Amino acid sequence: MSVDTKTLSASVVLCICGTGTVATAQTDYARFRDEVATIRIEATAQRFEPRQSVVAGGFPMHTSNYDVVAVWDPAGERAHEAWDMSLIYPVPGSMQIAFTNNETVGIRDQEGGLLGAADGPMESSRIGANFKDLWLSNPIILLAHAEERASSRIDGDERAVERIELVLEDTEWLVDVDGSGLPVAASTMENDPHSGRIENRIEFSDWREVDGIPFPFRLEQFTGDQLVRRELRSAVYVNPENADSLLALDESEPAPGDPAMRRWGWEMSHIILKRAGGGNIGNFPQIDNVAFEEIAPGIFLVPGTHNNLIIEGPEGLALVDASWYPERSATLLDRAAERWPDKAIKYLNLTHHHIDHTGGMRPVIDAGATVVTSARNAGYFRDIFEATMRRSVRMIEVDQFLALDEIGREIHVYDVYTEHADGMIAAYVPDEKLLFNADLFSPNRPLQFSLWFDDLIKAVEWHGIDVEKHAGGHGAGIAAHPVDISGHAMPVTRMVVPAR
Ligand SMILES: [Zn+2]
Numbered sequence: 001m002s003v004d005t006k007t008l009s010a011s012v013v014l015c016i017c018g019t020g021t022v023a024t025a026q027t028d029y030a031r032f033r034d035e036v037a038t039i040r041i042e043a044t045a046q047r048f049e050p051r052q053s054v055v056a057g058g059f060p061m062h063t064s065n066y067d068v069v070a071v072w073d074p075a076g077e078r079a080h081e082a083w084d085m086s087l088i089y090p091v092p093g094s095m096q097i098a099f100t101n102n103e104t105v106g107i108r109d110q111e112g113g114l115l116g117a118a119d120g121p122m123e124s125s126r127i128g129a130n131f132k133d134l135w136l137s138n139p140i141i142l143l144a145h146a147e148e149r150a151s152s153r154i155d156g157d158e159r160a161v162e163r164i165e166l167v168l169e170d171t172e173w174l175v176d177v178d179g180s181g182l183p184v185a186a187s188t189m190e191n192d193p194h195s196g197r198i199e200n201r202i203e204f205s206d207w208r209e210v211d212g213i214p215f216p217f218r219l220e221q222f223t224g225d226q227l228v229r230r231e232l233r234s235a236v237y238v239n240p241e242n243a244d245s246l247l248a249l250d251e252s253e254p255a256p257g258d259p260a261m262r263r264w265g266w267e268m269s270h271i272i273l274k275r276a277g278g279g280n281i282g283n284f285p286q287i288d289n290v291a292f293e294e295i296a297p298g299i300f301l302v303p304g305t306h307n308n309l310i311i312e313g314p315e316g317l318a319l320v321d322a323s324w325y326p327e328r329s330a331t332l333l334d335r336a337a338e339r340w341p342d343k344a345i346k347y348l349n350l351t352h353h354h355i356d357h358t359g360g361m362r363p364v365i366d367a368g369a370t371v372v373t374s375a376r377n378a379g380y381f382r383d384i385f386e387a388t389m390r391r392s393v394r395m396i397e398v399d400q401f402l403a404l405d406e407i408g409r410e411i412h413v414y415d416v417y418t419e420h421a422d423g424m425i426a427a428y429v430p431d432e433k434l435l436f437n438a439d440l441f442s443p444n445r446p447l448q449f450s451l452w453f454d455d456l457i458k459a460v461e462w463h464g465i466d467v468e469k470h471a472g473g474h475g476a477g478i479a480a481h482p483v484d485i486s487g488h489a490m491p492v493t494r495m496v497v498p499a500r
Contacts, residue, residue, distance in 0.1 A: 027181045029143035032213055033075070036141060038243035039215075041070045043233040047277025050226035051194070051355035052089065055422045056380035060227050063089045063277040068231075071246045072134050074141050077103040078247040079130060087113065087279045091447070095279050100249050101127045104257030107249065113279045114447075123282020124258040125265030129272035132188075135168065136202055136269075137231070139175050139183035140214060142166065146173060169266070182207050182214055190223075191268045193326055193359035196388045198224045200270045211238045223270045229277070271355075285327035290335055295471055295478045296432040298409070302332060306356050307473050309436045311429055312340065313407030318347040319369065320427045320436050321473055322360035329360030333367055345369045346406050347396075349413060351438040352421035353377045357473055362389070370394040372404065374415055376423030398425050401463065414463050416440065418455035426459065433466055438473030441483065445475040448485040 044067050048060035066085035073079070082098040095113030099106050099122050106122030135142045146166035154163045154176065161176040161184060176185045187201035200223050204216035215236045221229040261284065265272045272283055292300040292310065302308040306323030317340060322329050336345060348369040350358050365371060365385070373381055375397040385393040396402065404411040412428040418440060426437045440456035442448065460467055460481075467481040 027177070029140065032140055032144040035211075035238070036144070036213060037075070037239050038071060038073045038247070039138070039141070040235075040237040040240040040243065041068075041072075041138075041233055042235040043068050043070075043231050045229060045231040047229055047274070048227050049089075049274045049278060050223065050228065051274075051353070052278070053353075054419055056353040056377045057383075058422075061089050063087070063274075064279065070134065071240065071243050072138075073243065073247055074134070074138075074145055076247075077131070078249070079134060080246040081130065083276075085113070085279065090278060090449075093279075097281070099126070099130070100247065101130070102249055103127075103131075104259055104262050105249070105255070106257070108281065110281065118281070121255045122257075123265075123284070124261035125268075125272055125284060126276065126282035127257065128262035128264065128266030129269035129276075132171075132266045132269035133273055135173070136186055136188060136200065137219060139186040139202075139204060139216070142168065142173060142186060143175055143183070171266070183216070190270055192223075193271070193324070193362070194355060194384055194388075195224065196362070198270070208236075210236045213238055228270065228274060283324070285325045286323075287327050287331040290328060290331045292335070292339065293477075296429070296434050296469060299429060299432060299434060299471075301471055301477070303476065304328065306438075307471075307475070308332065309427070309471060310336065310345075311407070311409065311411055311427075312343070313409030315408035316343050316346040316406065318349060318404065318407055318411055318427075319345050319364060320349040321351055321357045321438060322348060322364050323357050323473065324359045326360050326363050329363040332360075333363060343407075347372050347404055347411070349373075349411075349425070349427050350377070350381070351426065351436075351473060352424045353380055354421055354439070357438050365389065365393055366391065370396060370406075372396045372398065372402070372413060372425075374423035374425050375399050412465075414459060414465060416456060416459040418452055418459075420449075420452045420455070424455075426456070428465055428467070430466075433468035434471060434478070435460070435465060435467045435469070435481075436471045436473075440472075441470060441479075441485070442472045442475030443470050443479035443483075444477055445472075450485065453483075453485050 046065050047063045049063050050060040052061035064085050064087050066083045069082045071080040080100045085095040087093045087095055091114050097110040099108040101122050106127050108122045110118045146168035149165040149167055151162055151164045154161050161178055164175045166173040173188045175183050177183050183204055185203045187199050189197050190200045192198035202219050202221045206218035207214050208217050217233040219231040275283055286304045289304050295301050298312040300310040304323055308323055309320040311318040348364045349372040378397045398413045400415050402413045410430050413425050416424040416426050418424050420439050426435055428435045437456050440452040469478045471478050
């Protein structure tokens with residue numbers, strides 16, 4: 001084991017083939033498979049979430065900073081990670097989470113954060129995401145273990161690279177290596193609720209040698225060209241002495257893992273880890289919790305981690321928000337068809353562009369719903385639809401106010417100025433005087449955000465909306481207007497949007 005690292009000179013690394021020549025696919029990465037049984041990485045990182053930006057398509061929301069220690073046994077499929085997090089968004093605070101997992105099961109030890117202390121079995125989706133990320137973050141190890149399918153020379157703007165196509169765990173990976181055999185980037189295509197498929201790519205620099213083995217000490221990760229993570233490594237250890245004790249899992253403790261959920265998280269590691277960057281633990285598709293809770297005559301809350309709203313009219317249904325995930329929306333469509341066999345979902349009102357409230361939009365749009373969104377988000381959504389949907393999508397753009405009447409029951413849509421998200425709208429059912437918002441006020445939930453709540457109340461007053469009942473994309477049931485959130489409100493840090 002070596003504690004000291006030194007900056008790597010490209011000329012001492014692998015096979016060096018002369019000026020202008022890229023390394024060949026015959027570079028002997030396989031030897032690292034034998035030489036590296038375990039690694040320990042110590043780093044500091046920043047996480048960003050592009051789909052939680054203030055402005056749709058704008059600079060990604062900075063969700064957290066954290067120090068991380070990761071110990072990994074790639075061949076044995078064992079990992080231990082400890083994250084000491086400073087949470088920024090959506091709820092400022094601190095959170096410490098440590099997890100130890102083998103291929104499909106794991107245990108977690110967590111303190112702080114939105115949920116407070118929570119120890120228990122590791123979510124299988126997070127296990128899959130973590131392992132995927134370890135491979136993608138450590139391209140020399142990936143090259144050592146994966147099966148090589150092909151390689152080709154790519155002439156880039158600045159330099160030529162050798163693009164090596166790999167297969168590991170039924171997943172295709174691309175690693176671009178420079179003339180000295182060092183990876184400059186690794187990527188893989190993943191599932192994405194909005195786009196269907198998206199590139200998950202990490203770029204590597206600051207290569208240093210540890211016990212004769214090159215490791216990148218600087219990483220930048222992107223999905224669809226948008227920044228999601230920066231990582232600066234302070235130390236890497238090869239075959240550290242205490243690895244086995246950190247990786248040991250008490251077999252009697254964890255509940256059996258779910259291989260299907262592990263794969264679900266593996267195929268969507270960028271989403272699971274973006275959520276982790278905001279202080280979430282693991283995710284699930286939310287197909288078991290689809291229910292219609294009638295909160296006013298003909299108005300139904302569909303509870304979940306993020307609620308939807310269904311408004312029933314004599315001539316059809318309107319859905320407000322399509323929260324996580326496409327699988328949940330598909331189930332919601334099936335249940336709605338059973339309950340209202342003669343009524344189609346004619347409108348999909350999207351309160352704002354954030355992916356947690358829109359990640360289920362594709363199945364609803366595929367089923368024929370007209371999208372209702374703020375004019376300020378229309379271009380963003382149109383780009384997604386044109387790039388990824390097979391059918392043309394009918395969109396209605398809301399400027400300040402719009403009345404929808406195609407379900408035979410009036411629905412009003414109002415814009416709300418809030419820095420939670422530019423292009424926010426709220427849906428109002430005049431005959432019940434019920435207003436549905438997302439993220440600004442969450443009925444009957446202890447956690448509130450005072451500035452966002454103020455934004456909603458100002459919109460109610462400015463538009464002169466005659467509100468008696470509130471429902472929300474979070475929270476439960478309805479709350480009577482006016483609402484007093486004093487005693488619950490958490491101030492929100494004003495977001496600074498830096499230049500890229
Ligand atoms: Zn939001």
